[in-house]
Amino acid sequence: MTTLQTVFEKARAENRSALVGYLPAGFPSKDGAVAAATAMVEAGCDVIEIGLPYSDPLMDGPTIQDAVHRSLTNGTRIGDVMRTVEGVAKSGAATLVMTYWNPVDRYGAERFARELASAGGTGTITPDLTPEESEPWLAASKEAGIDTVFLVAPSSPDARISRVVSCCTGFVYAASLMGVTGARESVGAAAEGVVKRTRSHTSLPVCVGLGVGNGRQAAEVAAYADGVIVGSAFIRRLLDAPDEKTGLAAVRELADELARGVRR
Amino acid sequence: MTDSVHRGEHLTGAEGVLITPADLAGGGVRGDDPDLRGKFGVFGGRYVPEALIPALDEVAAEYEKAKTDLGFIREFDHLLRTYAGRPTTLTEVPRFAERAGGARILLKREDLTHTGAHKINNVLGQALLTKRLGKTRVIAETGAGQHGVATATAAALLGLECVIYMGAVDCERQALNVARMKLLGATVVPVTNGSQTLKDAINEAFRDWVTNVDHTHYLFGTVAGPHPFPEIVRDFARIIGVEARRQVLELIGRLPDAVAAAVGGGSNAIGIFHAFLDDEGVQLHGYEAGGRGAEPGEHALTLTQGTIGVLHGSRTYVLQDEEGQTIESHSISAGLDYPGVGPEHAWLKDSGRAVYHGVTDAEAMEAFSLLARTEGIIPAIESSHALAGALKLGRELGPDAVILVNLSGRGDKDMGTAMKYFNL
Numbered sequence: 001m002t003t004l005q006t007v008f009e010k011a012r013a014e015n016r017s018a019l020v021g022y023l024p025a026g027f028p029s030k031d032g033a034v035a036a037a038t039a040m041v042e043a044g045c046d047v048i049e050i051g052l053p054y055s056d057p058l059m060d061g062p063t064i065q066d067a068v069h070r071s072l073t074n075g076t077r078i079g080d081v082m083r084t085v086e087g088v089a090k091s092g093a094a095t096l097v098m099t100y101w102n103p104v105d106r107y108g109a110e111r112f113a114r115e116l117a118s119a120g121g122t123g124t125i126t127p128d129l130t131p132e133e134s135e136p137w138l139a140a141s142k143e144a145g146i147d148t149v150f151l152v153a154p155s156s157p158d159a160r161i162s163r164v165v166s167c168c169t170g171f172v173y174a175a176s177l178m179g180v181t182g183a184r185e186s187v188g189a190a191a192e193g194v195v196k197r198t199r200s201h202t203s204l205p206v207c208v209g210l211g212v213g214n215g216r217q218a219a220e221v222a223a224y225a226d227g228v229i230v231g232s233a234f235i236r237r238l239l240d241a242p243d244e245k246t247g248l249a250a251v252r253e254l255a256d257e258l259a260r261g262v263r264r
Numbered sequence: 265m266t267d268s269v270h271r272g273e274h275l276t277g278a279e280g281v282l283i284t285p286a287d288l289a290g291g292g293v294r295g296d297d298p299d300l301r302g303k304f305g306v307f308g309g310r311y312v313p314e315a316l317i318p319a320l321d322e323v324a325a326e327y328e329k330a331k332t333d334l335g336f337i338r339e340f341d342h343l344l345r346t347y348a349g350r351p352t353t354l355t356e357v358p359r360f361a362e363r364a365g366g367a368r369i370l371l372k373r374e375d376l377t378h379t380g381a382h383k384i385n386n387v388l389g390q391a392l393l394t395k396r397l398g399k400t401r402v403i404a405e406t407g408a409g410q411h412g413v414a415t416a417t418a419a420a421l422l423g424l425e426c427v428i429y430m431g432a433v434d435c436e437r438q439a440l441n442v443a444r445m446k447l448l449g450a451t452v453v454p455v456t457n458g459s460q461t462l463k464d465a466i467n468e469a470f471r472d473w474v475t476n477v478d479h480t481h482y483l484f485g486t487v488a489g490p491h492p493f494p495e496i497v498r499d500f501a502r503i504i505g506v507e508a509r510r511q512v513l514e515l516i517g518r519l520p521d522a523v524a525a526a527v528g529g530g531s532n533a534i535g536i537f538h539a540f541l542d543d544e545g546v547q548l549h550g551y552e553a554g555g556r557g558a559e560p561g562e563h564a565l566t567l568t569q570g571t572i573g574v575l576h577g578s579r580t581y582v583l584q585d586e587e588g589q590t591i592e593s594h595s596i597s598a599g600l601d602y603p604g605v606g607p608e609h610a611w612l613k614d615s616g617r618a619v620y621h622g623v624t625d626a627e628a629m630e631a632f633s634l635l636a637r638t639e640g641i642i643p644a645i646e647s648s649h650a651l652a653g654a655l656k657l658g659r660e661l662g663p664d665a666v667i668l669v670n671l672s673g674r675g676d677k678d679m680g681t682a683m684k685y686f687n688l
Contacts, residue, residue, distance in 0.1 A: 106588030153315030179475040
């Protein structure tokens, strides 16, 4: 299993930022997600986040909502998410699960952490779990030996950042702007500031997500962040493709462009 | 909670609305307030994107100041009296109660408020709070359209920009309310993702809020959601019970044996229950939408059939499958068609202080028509669930019982549904 620590050490040694790609499990199909993520890794993604499809994704914009809805309609269950992680981890990328809290809570925190670890997952990103409510998950993750990534935002005051990073292992996810997921014309101007402020509270790598969709933006963010996170732009390629094969090629092409971006 | 001074009892008008002198002396903290993390026992809390935490903190801090500020309290009270039409009256309904085993039934007439439902109490309070926060725009979710209409009304009154998120299915079911909101100057955004009902409207409102939080207040419509909404909405709605308790004492010289209210998200029920929490002899009964039957997807029996989970930022009872996916609810009344419920109700259920039951679509519609024919009052279908519950409760409690029912809204908005249901 590739750890996040290995990933960031390697990227640092190569004097570049890490590239993190997101896809929901079960999209465009159960096998299609593994194939697409594997293509992303082959073209240069260092880390893959597998989204756990949830009925009420209140942090996600229309692109991810659409993909997640299709995945749920296809009958994706937590077992499928674990199998997706297992398949993707074989590609050599550090593989995380990004999930809203309720599915983990309902499934059982310890059971979820244990199954994720044995599938080869390196950790989770939990966008709606606040430090105040995180204790059961931190305990279960520690027991299973997986990382816990939480989010900071441009609106987070320093005291909040300090509190959030104390729950993080692996890296810290900095939201580049105030808003939901989705590619945008430009990455938020607030992103660099939130990264800087986060660094004053932690030595963990800081990765930037929300709004990054092309090589130019990846290069821009890579200038100040340890990692660049891209989700909706990959999904958009898959949604717009007439078939999975074309989609796969488009995803590979985008990953290649982004990988060159983080190396600029 | 052991305090023998009943909240609000010794004050009239403004000071009794949010808080009592005893509360003020205690720094504004009541025994049954949520703790600092916003928890009612294990329920409540905050499960939201970190980006929203500062805004929730800001709302909570401003509300803490406002609720002990007599200037704010008087302004709120002034609007309640001169604009919303408070105090609302208490009506005894003997012809209706003939079907309740002889028990006396008293209706708290929230249907007589401006805009026709209890929702006006909360929106006036939160709209004033929005001004205090220095924000110029409010957003809100709505199911039946009542909270949307109330929010649009308060926004028009106080000069705030207003955007209402409403499930596309609900927009169709409640076309009249969509027109009302537009006439009041609000923008109505039909939500076309997910089940296209209330829960999806809430998701969309949260997405707007996280994007526009610097100048926008999310005027949440019920006692659910992340802390501090369950506490704020409850406090702005508790005038219902404060008034009703005093009115019942004046009318019959004692407290009622039971209080009945419909429960969707739970704001009208908390509003009338809250003043009675310390009155151990008063039973509290909440009635959820039993819909078409007990099968998943056919009802909104969150407290009676749901399991503990997290929905819309709060730990509470939820209709969900074994992997935490929300199960869509059903009710003939859009206002009860919600797969979650306020955390304080979850706490009242688990502590045994309140009891919750289901009332089917058919039972509610029967009570709807019965009240119209026997008393000349057309209730909201939401409130008809409480009326149906009171009929059953009366037969259980016997002829000496007095039951107070929250008639939370009027039925004009439901005429389309009634025409179809009764072939009118």
